[in-house]
């Protein structure tokens with residue numbers, strides 16, 4: 001009896017172990033594959049130059065800048081709105097049909113394929129509001145895309161903060177907003193940052209949503225206003241590996257672009273993680 | 286220098302007269318009923334609590350002690366379906382008056398909870414918090430220091446005011462919460478079982494502190510510890526199932542209670 005129980009344990013444990021190793025191996029494999037393919041291409045000129053020879057060689061500076069602009073821009077659109085909405089949902093909204101409705105909408109929004117957002121962005125921002133294919137349209141589309149992530153993580157992070165803090169703050173004569181702004185939000189910030197990390201990763205890698213709203217096929221010069229188009233890393237990668245002038249020849253150039261995108265997302269994750277740890281430390285030590 | 290002295294003397298004597306004038310009836314409740322929805326948690330409570338006294342609230346769990354306390358700083362307002370009937374006067378003013386500023390009331394009637402609840406901020410910022418939210422931003426440093434001294438915590442924390450308050454021991458955290466409360470200079474301090482989550486030594490430190498604070502504040506403390514009630518309080522109120530069963534001078538309650546229920550309770554027969 002206990003023998004077979006033990007055996008079952010071992011089998012279950014081994015299964016989980018194998019699966020875990022497999023999953024890690026796959027992601028490490030992907031990483032090293034991209035790393036070793038792309039590393040030989042990376043150079044100072046690759047980061048600072050513009051595409052040349054029908055985008056088969058040269059640099060990817062415009063695409064890097066474009067992606068950074070899209071991250072900052074969509075962040076400006078989504079973070080304040082998303083965090084405020086999250087605060088509203090957790091601290092102000094009563095448990096009623098409206099809250100349930102908003103919850104349902106944000107959950108649905110999070111599950112919609114990004115190409116649908118791309119089409120919506122084109123219909124609404126590009127054509128409807130007449131912003132054209134532009135950084136503005138792209139940032140708004142991406143902003144809508146990541147909004148649910150920000151709202152949900154903000155809400156969850158706030159829910160996590162014990163009510164004791166709220167009561168203690170009210171008992172000191174603080175208003176509701178003072179309590180939220182000075183106690184609850186700072187305490188929840190490290191976890192909110194996690195949501196922000198996820199969102200940034202999503203924006204950096206997003207292709208479908210920018211396809212019709214902002215992405216330029218080839219545009220070596222820097223944008224000068226929010227009504228300009230811009231190149232972006234994921235779309236650039238897509239173009240040079242599927243529909244460039246000479247796909248075979250562009251192979252190393254594409255590998256370098258892929259590695260750059262990977263490093264960018266990785267780097268941003270590390271940065272945000274470090275910042276979160278620092279915030280946590282400030283609270284706890 | 287001398288003029289300053291005489292000024293503070295004058296202030297003191299003014300304080301004295303003010304104290305004498307209000308030495309009666311800091312808090313009055315008249316025919317106070319309290320409901321959570323349909324459930325009546327307090328029934329016709331009539332109390333008069335004098336300034337600069339310590340009042341102990343005792344009674345079995347669920348008899349309404351915390352509810353009564355939260356009536357006085359209107360923390361019950363945060364509970365859905367809560368309803369108050371009757372009169373609650375502090376310094377002669379009805380605190381359930383529609384025009385009353387509730388944050389101002391809570392500034393005047395501080396509260397210390399059972400579980401120490403320092404904010405996830407530095408020790409300094411914890412004490413400064415109440416000052417900041419009430420716009421008392423002058424001399425913050427001095428006020429924080431003074432409050433920590435009054436809460437008998439200064440010597441232990443003065444060298445690491447910037448460290449997180451969450452690193453303090455339970456007893457230190459509770460004294461920090463007291464410091465945080467007295468920093469904004471309330472008249473009244475409500476304490477809901479402030480020592481029941483603490484070890485005996487920390488608890489007796491808090492008790493000592495309560496007796497000192499009595500000089501400057503009117504204190505109401507809920508406690509399940511009969512010795513504690515006896516040691517720290519001037520008057521004791523025994524609650525039973527939402528009724529104020531007996532309310533009298535502490536020695537009287539403990540030596541010759543009028544009610545049999547009170548007697549049974551303090552002799553440990555129930556609760």
Ligand SMILES: Nc1ncnc2c1ncn2[C@@H]1O[C@H](COP(=O)(O)OP(=O)(O)O)[C@@H](O)[C@H]1O
Pocket residue numbers: 321324326344345346347348349350351352353364
């Ligand atoms: N938020 C609440 N909602 C409904 N009933 C409550 C609430 N808080 C307390 N009660 C009820 O009111 C009564 C008095 O509670 P309380 O004042 O906490 O008692 P005590 O502090 O003496 O233990 C209890 O029966 C309790 O169940």
Ligand SMILES: [Mg+2]
Pocket residue numbers: 350351352477507
């Ligand atoms: Mg209680």
